[in-house]
Amino acid sequence: MPLLRIDRAAFHADIEALSRLTDPAQPWTRRSFTPLFLEGRAWLTERFAQAGLDVRIDPAGNLIGRWPAAEAATPVLMTGSHSDTVPGGGRFDGIAGVAASLAAVRAMRAAGHVPRHTIEVVDFLAEEPSDWGLSCIGSRGMAGDLGPRELALTGPGGETLASAIDRVGGSVAELSAARRTDVAGFLELHIEQGPVLETEGIPVGVVSAIVGIGRVRVRFAGLAGHAGTVPMAGRRDAGLALARFALAVRDEARRAGGNGHFTATIGVTRVEPGGANVVPGAAEAIVDIRAERDEAMARYVDTLHDVAAAAAAAEGCTVERIETLSLTTAVPCDEGLQAIIRAAAGRLGHATRPLASGAGHDAAFVARFAPSAMLFAPSREGKSHCPDEWTDPDALADAADALLGALVLRDSAPPFNA
Numbered sequence: 001m002p003l004l005r006i007d008r009a010a011f012h013a014d015i016e017a018l019s020r021l022t023d024p025a026q027p028w029t030r031r032s033f034t035p036l037f038l039e040g041r042a043w044l045t046e047r048f049a050q051a052g053l054d055v056r057i058d059p060a061g062n063l064i065g066r067w068p069a070a071e072a073a074t075p076v077l078m079t080g081s082h083s084d085t086v087p088g089g090g091r092f093d094g095i096a097g098v099a100a101s102l103a104a105v106r107a108m109r110a111a112g113h114v115p116r117h118t119i120e121v122v123d124f125l126a127e128e129p130s131d132w133g134l135s136c137i138g139s140r141g142m143a144g145d146l147g148p149r150e151l152a153l154t155g156p157g158g159e160t161l162a163s164a165i166d167r168v169g170g171s172v173a174e175l176s177a178a179r180r181t182d183v184a185g186f187l188e189l190h191i192e193q194g195p196v197l198e199t200e201g202i203p204v205g206v207v208s209a210i211v212g213i214g215r216v217r218v219r220f221a222g223l224a225g226h227a228g229t230v231p232m233a234g235r236r237d238a239g240l241a242l243a244r245f246a247l248a249v250r251d252e253a254r255r256a257g258g259n260g261h262f263t264a265t266i267g268v269t270r271v272e273p274g275g276a277n278v279v280p281g282a283a284e285a286i287v288d289i290r291a292e293r294d295e296a297m298a299r300y301v302d303t304l305h306d307v308a309a310a311a312a313a314a315e316g317c318t319v320e321r322i323e324t325l326s327l328t329t330a331v332p333c334d335e336g337l338q339a340i341i342r343a344a345a346g347r348l349g350h351a352t353r354p355l356a357s358g359a360g361h362d363a364a365f366v367a368r369f370a371p372s373a374m375l376f377a378p379s380r381e382g383k384s385h386c387p388d389e390w391t392d393p394d395a396l397a398d399a400a401d402a403l404l405g406a407l408v409l410r411d412s413a414p415p416f417n418a
């Protein structure tokens with residue numbers, strides 16, 4: 001089997017061009033459903049077509065470039081990632097995978113490869129937490145996981161998610177047609193967004209599992225008052241209950257860390273009424289929890305109830321509400337595809353190492369309807385979701401070559417059915 005390689009110059013040019021479709025005031029931002037996002041989609045549509053792919057947007061809003069096999073009913077070998085970003089951080093997160101998938105298809109076509117599968121390159125809609133409060137919207141649609149509750153979520157200006165999906169080219173009236181049962185395998189290239197590969201000098205990470213993600217909102221109730229006249233003794237300061245809670249969230253996460261990859265973060269807080277001269281009467285936080293093992297997640301979420309009650313009591317406050325906003329289970333990556341990624345990297349002379357993904361990905365939802373696996377390229381200093389996100393171009397191209405090799409190996413290996 002020939003050892004193919006991508007066209008590095010075209011690959012880097014694609015990433016450069018797409019990443020520059022960004023909010024100039026906040027580099028590398030291209031939020032889903034925005035005009036900038038649609039500019040990126042138009043650019044990708046043109047690139048997919050130039051690569052000889054049949055391009056469509058499915059009812060869930062995913063942009064799909066399709067290279068049909070000789071026989072129409074042939075199962076699909078899917079690859080791709082996402083082109084939307086978090087605020088201020090998306091120079092490589094997502095677009096590296098979309099561009100690598102496109103580069104791999106170009107290389108296969110240039111080499112005269114005749115695919116045994118139908119090959120699809122996908123830009124999934126809204127992988128990042130969107131302004132509607134939901135992430136992985138397009139891949140949820142493919143997995144049949146977008147129901148009335150999700151479609152009724154409202155975003156900027158009160159627009160429903162259903163309306164937003166239609167606005168970007170989807171069609172929620174035909175959402176059931178987005179569900180996939182014809183996919184024999186899915187491979188996603190992504191930047192690691194952590195420090196492991198760079199620290200160990202490993203060019204290709206083979207993802208063993210994608211963590212489960214839990215988001216829990218906690219609201220503390222105290223007693224608002226005048227900051228200057230209420231004595232320090234006996235205050236019921238909800239902001240301090242929140243502060244105690246945040247430290248306990250960190251301490252408990254450190255304790256849970258012995259059971260696989262585990263993190264807990266408070267990135268969103270709110271203190272009410274929010275006046276500099278007012279003792280907070282209420283305070284709210286959202287805890288983002290990541291766990292490689294579901295039992296660690298379950299135990300930690302239970303602990304949060306006790307931790308919140310203790311933090312509230314210590315400040316004379318109460319826990320007004322604690323609710324689990326979302327909870328996904330950890331997703332093991334397909335062993336067969338992991339072996340194929342290792343073999344493809346090995347043929348190129350690239351070392352690999354297994355690692356869990358602390359970040360969520362569309363592959364976690366694709367795994368609900370097809371064997372799925374991911375490969376990582378190193379992130380400089382492990383930075384991501386920030387303007388400094390960077391991956392060395394040649395390191396990224398090495399990982400893209402491994403993706404190309406894995407696609408060719410999987411395409412040439414039975415079973416040729418979903």
Ligand code: HGY
Nearest residue numbers: 127128129358359360
């Ligand atoms: O939040 C995540 O883990 C991913 O970057 N969407």
Ligand code: MN
Nearest residue numbers: 086093128385
């Ligand atoms: Mn991200």
Ligand code: MN
Nearest residue numbers: 093094127190
């Ligand atoms: Mn991502």
